[in-house]
Amino acid sequence: MRKIFQKTLVAALILGSIGVSAQSKRDLDNYRYTDKRGVNVFEAPKTLDSNFDGLKVRLGGSFALQYQGISHENSGSVRLQPIGANFNLATANLDIDVALYDGVSMHLRTFLSSRHHHETYVKGGYLQVNKLDFIKEGFMEDFMKYTTIKVGHMENNYGDAHFRRTDNAQSLHNPFVGNLIMDSYTTEVGAEVLVRKNGFIGMVGVTNGKLNQSVEKTEETLADGTYEEGRSGGASFLAKLGYDKQINNDLRIRITGSMYNTGYVPNSYLYAADRAGSRYYGVMIAADAASDDFRSGRYNPNLKNSISAIMFNPFIKYKGLEFFGTVETATGKATAELEDRTANQLAGELIYRFGKNENLYIGGRYNMVDAEDMTHGDIEIKRSQLVAGWYMTNNILMKMEYVNQKYEGFGATSTLEQGKFNGVILEAAISF
Structure with a gap:
């Protein structure tokens, strides 16, 4: 543990020294800022103005630390591990963004320390193209005036909730500490084409549907005990339609609908x-568990081999008051299942930002999931969150959240039978 802390501390100091020594001229074209300026920004902005004057590397990062005071309980049929109040392991990210050419950039995010992987590993990266001048000056400029192309092993642009979630140590864009119960987020190899004009948004994408990349084929056991060679992969398709407009100085409205669909994949990770x-560290985990359940507090409907998901997200901001909602339904199954199952999610959050440059905020979120669980049948999970936050600077955020989550419908063999957890988390986050 001491080595992990030392590595994280050294990385944070290196990132900090880089940030201090390179504050001037760090901004890139068509870039979503990782600090407070990126709040309520969804897809990276598109501008026709260019500041490109040669290859430029922007090093940045994030650091987050929480003090958790949460208690949990259940029916008692499965004993829970004892948890108390203390600090969690600090998390850290390293971001590398490169302006490669006029209208062409690269993004790479590495997790230096996280709850699941204490060691450093790459989350993903992509090439972003806003101009095709590298082919020929002015090539398809009428089309590219409104178009952004992304290619890589990257976070899928399914829904709008993923733009507000905490991404390991990158926490400044999330007004809350925790993400949604059904946290729809995945990184897959693919490409997306995004078109924006006069406030209207359209996106189509295709990926190979795999989180863990491999050329190996699956092997399926037949009823007579023999084996049948399966497939090495499948494909996932994404689409988004929406409208985003600053109506006047006080009012902004955005509403989008998104879909994610796979015909077949060896293992879908959309919610895992x-x-x-x-x-929410350590909650609802059995006392005799062999390891930490790093997804504790979340729910994965485990639609393993085929999935069709749809998400609607309204966002309204009037002066300092903002509402963001999520309406989501996902249907699918594992190959061995005879019928599809469905999981539904509703979430609504209301935030009020005030003070100088809206550097203070208070808010609440209600999140509910009802699903046809593969093991327990019909289940329901409800969560309430209250939060207060303070942007000390554009790069430093302090927030305190109270969370209360309850489980219904889980059987006696589950740690979640009549389960609930509640308490307070304080989080300090830095991004630059």
């Missing part, structure tokens, strides 16, 4: 791909 782990 975040290897950084949940912010």
Whole structure:
């Protein structure tokens, strides 16, 4: 543990020294800022103005630390591990963004320390193209005036909730400490084409549907005990339609609908791909568990081999008051299942930002999931969150959250039978 802390501390000091020595001229074209300026920004902005004057590397990062005071309980049929109040392991990210050419950039994010992987590993990266001048000056400029192309092993642009979630140590864009119960987020190899004009948004994408990349084929056991060679992969398709407009100085409205669909994949990770782990450490885990359940507090409907998911997200901001909602339904199954199952999610959050440059905020979120669980049948999970936050600077955020979560419908063999947890988390976050 001492080595992990030392490595994280050294990385944070290196990142900090880089940030201090390179504050001037760090901004890139078509870039979503990782600090407070990126709050309520969804897709990276598109501008026709260019500041490109040669290859430029922007090093940045994030650091987050929580003090957790949460208690949990259940029916008692399965004993829970005791948990108390203390600090969690600090998390850290390293971001490398490169302006490669006029209108062409690269992004790479590495997790230096996280709940699940204490060791350093790459989350993903992509090439972003806003101009095709590298082919020929002015090539398809009428089309590219409104178009952004992304290619890589990257976070899928399914829904709008993933733009407000905490990404390991990158916490400044999330007004809360925890993400949604069904945390729809995954990184897959693919490409997306995004078109924006006069406030209208359209996106189509395709990926190979795999979190863990491999050329190996699956092997399926037949009823007579023999084996049948399966497939090495499948494909996932994404689409998004929406409208985002600053109506006047006080009012902004955005509403989008998104879909994610796979015909077949060896293992779908849409609700289980975040290897950084949940912010609610140690909750609802059995006392005799062999290891930490790094997804504790979340729910994965485990639609393993085929899935069709749809998400609607309204966002309204009037002066300092903002509302963001999530309406989501996902249907699918594992190959061995005879019928599809469905999981539904509703979430609504209301935030009021005030003070100088809206550097203070208070808010609440209600999140509910009802699903046809593969093991327990019909289940329901309800969560309430209250939060207060303070942007000390554009790069430093302090927030305190009270969370209360309850489980219904889980059987006697589950740690979640009549389960609930509640308490307070304080989080300090830095991003630059």
